[in-house]
Amino acid sequence: MSENDLYIEGEPIRDEKAPEGPISERWDQRRFSAKLVNPANRRKLSVIIIGTGLAGASAAATMGEAGYNVTTFCYQDSPRRAHSIAAQGGINAAKNYRNDGDSIHRLFYDTVKGGDFRSRESNVYRLAQTSVEIIDQCVAQGVPFAREYGGLLDNRSFGGVQVSRTFYARGQTGQQLLIGAYQALERQIAAGSVQMHTRHEMLELIISGGKARGVIVRDMLTGEIETHFADAVVLATGGYGNVFYLSTNAMGSNVTATWRAHRKGAHFANPCYTQIHPTCIPVSGDYQSKLTLMSESLRNDGRIWVPKDKGDKRDPRQIPEDERDYYLERKYPAFGNLVPRDIASRAAKNVCDEGHGVGPSGLGVYLDFADATERMGREAVESKYGNLFDMYQRITGENPYEVPMRIYPAVHYTMGGLWVDYDLQSSIPGLFVTGEANFSDHGANRLGASALMQGLADGYFVLPNTINDYLADGPFEAMDESHPDAQEAKEQVTSRIDKLLSIQGSRTVDSFHKELGTIMWEYCGMERTEEGLRKAIELIRNLRSEFWRDVKVLGTNEELNQALEKAGRVVDFLELGELMCIDALHRRESCGGHFRAESQTEDGEALRHDDEFAYVAAWEFGGDDNKPVLHKENLEYEYVEMKQRSYK
């Protein structure tokens, strides 16, 4: 154990469930060694699933089909609205339908390299293996993937790879995959195997006898605080990008479920790994409530450039070819506009910082389809990207068929999340975590079209084949609301709500959230420094105490109260933000989306320090007035050689 001013270093940890042997056999081996639950006994076992996005709906449908008693909660008015729905570009699978040299091993390799050697080889290999089954499953459900005239499925390319393995449904792939999972879920609801509670938000985890045994939820229409028990709890609650206030996440996306679990003992892994997506519509004013992504697929045909002259305010169409800097094509000739997201984002920041940025704020670069339109014809561009162009036009009032789009990076995805083992079980027995909410597969940077792949892999294929190993020892002791552990959790929720409603200060919840977001973006965004992070930690601590003194939440608990809902989420973001900064500060290297200015190559690329930092940083909650405890899980690479990433 060692200690500094911000954290304590605890004992190292390891993934006890990870099988050994040849990597291609590990998943088979684990499925075989996991204890099974026979169909008659599944009826006696219950599982709570929080969240109905790809990772939650697919798990609920699959486990309901298998015969478990599943209870599911979502904060939206329907499970179909979870934010997976907004994913545009596509889903990767190692089908090699293009005969272009793709394979499970190549998808595995690309993902480990794309993640800058900070993910687990075993998990990523399993993800690549499972990817092929996902496409089959979705097609069987009636997901209308894009097809060619011969009737077969079409593919395209995404950043960080040189093959075409991305399956898509126009620019609405997430929507179509989620509706597929939603329909499978609704089928189970009709069959009675899944009980669905919409407009319910999980506010606390119940732990009893060292095991996760239930949740406290708030009925968002009546304010009733309900207690639900089960033999296991699954969190499929997505990422925490909204800690930045402005992100591409839905307005309601939040960290509360995972943060409450963290406070109860679940380790939070790599919280500082944030993905900043390079192609979003730039901020237009201080009223801005969210940022809108323009799919990465646009980088297949669009060319990114800025004027060579600083502060060039001419209409982009008036700027001749030789006065434009196609900086990605210049710096990364092998991958060009299709470099991974972290690299494309930082490159955009750098050219803007140097004064080449475009648009009213100077924080923007051009994404130009003039060449593509000339090559393919306007009709082909329209059929491939039409809905994205329409969306851009609606938001900005500019026509991208005529004028190049303006884009700028924005917070999009969080690779960090609750620590899980190979079975997707957290450090709390009986608490499982799937999809973006866990940390497991993307390392320090996620490749495009891999989030949908991971969410569905976890929900359809991984969790339903690992959770049985835990449930085989159940059912556990029956509990009711009078149990002291349940009472205590409920009391934590009601006292927090009472406190939020009683402060009646002078500032709105959103004003605190915006201020937190500004701090995070400035000091824990695309470029981080020791000095900035230390400053951010101070600012966040001050903001947190001001929040508890001066926040203003009107109304009562016993009604639909959207300000109260937001306040509860901001409370947790205010704590998470500090841990993200501590994590970013302790990792004195750059890797993937985590860029420390002090650690870069001569060319300004991320410079890793594998000898010191090739580990997962799993943080244990130390208590409200105590420092967090860092547990390191060592990462080893047997199948992919660790080297400096190069996309030149």
Add this chain to the structure above:
Amino acid sequence: MNITLRVWRQKGRDDEGRMVTYKLTDVSPDMSFLEMLDVLNEKLTLESEEPVAFDHDCREGICGACGVVIDGEAHGPERTTTCQLHMRSFNDGDTITVEPWRASAFPVVKDLVVDRGAFDRIIQAGGYVSAPTGTAPDAHANPIPKPDADRAFDAATCIGCGACVAACPNASSMLFTAAKVTHLGMLPQGQPERASRVVQMVNQQDAEDFGGCTNIGECAAVCPKGIPLDTISQLNQDLLGSLGKGIG
């Protein structure tokens, strides 16, 4: 821009509602409609008046959570979702009326928020393909002609926002149901359950207190995703076929 808002305020499901007038100054034409409501809510909160409740989530036109009637039109003057409507579609000095979806199958929960649970129950009645996890053949086992795949896709883009119901003088959910019947009915995977699906889904929408369809077409005119009106013909054709075979 300066605008005057007339907003429907209703405390709870069983309370009386009323229109309340608010004035907003310095509205930017680049704000989205919902950002304008955010600004209103910040102002109301500071004045210790309860903010206006409205449903919204993704704010990029795909989750289907948002949706209000603006000056008598579902989602307002542009054919898009409320979150994608921008203030540049209005003029300085305008008075804008904002109400919730009006349909007995969508009861008002509070202010501009309604309960659209009936849509989920219509899907539960048969809006799916029974394909248990792990049983699927290879994705290329069954090529689908592109025109069929495209038509299925056009119908599948429904976001379940409910504008079709709000716009329909009968408050019918026919376009919503027809979109799902067409999406799955155009695909080979949807064939085994096709005949029973349409009957069960239509029975469920009747049970939910939606009105009947009289082919007015307001639904398709306001649909932010452009679900084609002829999906309703497809539904009726499938329904007649099923009833003719004695299904239902």
